[in-house]
Amino acid sequence: MARKFSNLPKLNRKALTGYLFILPLISILAIFVLIPVGASLVLSFYKWDIISSPRFVGLQNYVRLVGQDLFWISLKNTLTYTVAVVAIGLVLALSLALLLNETWLRGKTFFRTVYFIPVITSMVVTSMIWSWLYSPMYGILNYILKILGLPMQKWLSDPKLAMICIILMTIWKFLGYHTIIFLAGLQGIPEQMYEAAMLDGSNWWQRFRYITLPLLKPTTFFITVMAIIGSFQVFDQVYIMTKGGPLYSTTVLVVYLYNNAFRYFRMGFGCAIAWVLFGIIFIVTLVQLRLFRELIEY
C-alpha cells in the first residue's frame, strides 16, 4: 500500500497536521527568539568584539558592569523616567477617561480620535517635532515662556531639564492610549452600582473611591504593568532627541546597551547589560503581581 498522508493512522495524521500548522511560527520563534535568548545569556559570559573570536571571561562582564558609574546613572535615569511617565501619565489618563465617560459630555468620538492621533504617529516623527518645539533659540515653547514673563530654558541642552522634556513628550504621546483603555474599563462598571450609591446619598468622591477604583483594579493593574515594562525599555525618543546627553543625563539602560553593543562592539558586555535589565523588569513585574494579589483580597 502506498504511504500517502491519507493512509496514515488517524491519530498520527491529526498530530502531523497540528505540527504542520504550527511549524512556520515555531521555526521563526525558535530561530529568532528562543535560541537567541539562550545565546545572549551564554554570550554574556564572554568577551567579544565580532572581529576576533569570543573569549570566555566568566562573570567578569557582570562585575565590570556594577563597577561602571554609567550603569548606575543609566539605571537611575531609567527609574526616574519610568516612575514619572507611569505615575503622571496614568493619573492624567484616568482623569480624562472619567471625564470622557460622563453622559453629559458630547463629542466622545471626536475626543477619542483626536487624543489618539499622537499615539499612532511614530516616535521618530514625534521626537522630531518636539525637538523643534524645545529649540532654545526659535522654538515655540520658549516663546510662550517669554510671553508669560518666565525665563527661557535650554530644554534639551540643559542636563537638569532634558529628561523632563522627554518625559513630558512621552506622556503627551501616550495619553490617548491609556485613556482609551481606562475608558473601556470604566464602561465595564454597571450603572446600577452608581445608582444605588447615589440613592444612599453618597458624593462623587465616595463613589469614585468605593466603586470606581476597586472595580477598575484589573484594568489599572494591566495598564500599570504594561506601562512600566514598556518604560523600562525606552530608546527611540532618547536616541533621537538627545542621544543620551547632555552629560549622560538622559542615558537610559537600553541606550547604554545600544552604545556598548553597536558603537563600541562589546557584544558580551552588551548581553550582560541586557540580562541585568531583563532581571530588573522581571523582578519589578513579579513584585507588582504579588502586590496586586494582596490588594485583590478584601
Place this chain on the structure above:
Amino acid sequence: MVKSKILSSRGHTGRVILRTTLYSIALLGAISMVIPFLWMTITALKTEAQVFTWPPQFIPSPFRFQNFIDAWTAVPFARFFLNSTIVATSVTLGSLLFNSMAGYAFAKLKFPGRDIIFLIVLGSMMVPVFVTIIPVFTLIRYLGWLNTYYALIVPGIASAFGTFLMRQFISTIPNDYLDAARIDGCNEFRIYFSIVLPLCKPAIAALGIFTFMAAWNDFLWPLTMTTTEEMKTLQVGLSFFLSEYIQKWTLHMAGAFFATIPVILVFLFFQRRIIKGITLTGLK
C-alpha cells in the same frame, strides 16, 4: 439611566459652570494633541529666514512649497517609503498567516505537547527586544542578511502576541461547526481557510492594524539591521536626515510631514476600527 456621576447634588448653575470648565479642559487637551502637528506644517511652509525670526511667525507668507521638494530630494525619501511599505506589508501578511495558523492549531487541533508548546510561545512574549537583538544581529550577519529585506521582515513575523490573540479568538468558535466539516471530509487546511479564517475577521483586522502600525513605526530594529542608506526604513531614514542636515528645521518638518500625514489620514479614515482593534488587543 443615571444622569451624571459627578455633581448630582449641586444647583443648576453650579453644575453648568463646572461642566463648562471640565469640557473646556478636555477641549484644551484635545487642541494640545494637534498643535504640534499644526506647528510642524506651518514650519514646513516657511522659508529658512522666516523660521529664524523672533517672535515666531504664525502664518507663513508666502507659503513655500519648495521645502517639500527639497526634503524629498535631500534624502532618498521615495526609497525609504518603499522600504517601509514593503517591510510593513510583508510582516503584516506573514504574521497574520502564521499566527492564525498556529492559533487555530493551538485552539482546535490536538497533538502531543500542544499545551506545553503553547506555554513556551507565551513565555517568549515576555522576552524584550533588547535581550535578543545582539545574538540576532550576529545571526543576521552570519546569514548574510544584513542590509536585506529578510533581516527586517522574517524576525518580525513570529509574534507570540499575535498567536495568543488568534488562539483566544478561535477557541470561541463552536466545535460542532468544524466537526460537521470534518465529517463531510474536509481536510484541516480547508477548514482553516474556508471556515475559520472568515469567522476571524475582527481579530484579523485588529491584529493586522496593530502589526502594521508596529512594523511601520519600528525604529531600534531597522536601525541595527541596516547600515546602507538604500535599505533604511522611513523611521531610520528620518533620523539620519536629522543628523545630516542639522538645524534645517524647515526640511525636517517637511520630512516629518511626509511621514506623518499619510498615517494620520489613514487613521482618521479608519479610526473607529483602529481604536476598537487596539482596545481589543489591549484588553485581551
